[in-house]
Amino acid sequence: SQQGEEDPQALSIQEGENATMNCSYKTSINNLQWYRQNSGRGLVHLILIRSNEREKHSGRLRVTLDTSKKSSSLLITASRAADTASYFCATSSGGGADGLTFGKGTHLIIQP
């Protein structure tokens, strides 16, 4: 079963605009991670935010985490055509033996 739910399911914006994707989850987490997947390829780890963190930055990426609302957002600033991909949030409940639980993803299209 999939814990996370991203919204929107699909997003189309113009190059240079900012893109925001949201993720909600159901159970307590140890950390939350965002991944990108280009068509027909594997997932690429973008950023990890721990449950005791509220915001994290990496280049053009900004992630927020609100554990009281069980939600996270991923902001991509100054979008580029190469950012076109599917974006997934994934949660970890902690410990070494459990796997990540992924959402269904947001498909982002950047129009040149």
Next chain:
Amino acid sequence: GAGVSQSPRYKVAKRGQDVALRCDPISGHVSLFWYQQALGQGPEFLTYFQNEAQLDKSGLPSDRFFAERPEGSVSTLKIQRTQQEDSAVYLCASSLGTGWANYGYTFGSGTRLTVV
């Protein structure tokens, strides 16, 4: 190697056929995971290895699915008597550590299995 390598890249199997999917993790990575990704969905956890030990196989959908990692490096996911619902991309991921607080996964490009 530099990344997680999976083979074959594509596999077409006739219903009822057995298949074996291979994963070469990054050298030295302790943790290895298998995921199944149906079309338009996010990956779903299948099984987890820490070195050669299979610590969690709760995600395997049926007893037709079997995974092994006998020497703690290469792993094989075997599906017996394939069914059409087994059609999906099978992703392998590895990680240096055993605790998720500090590590992200490195994924392979996956094997796309089509059962006809």
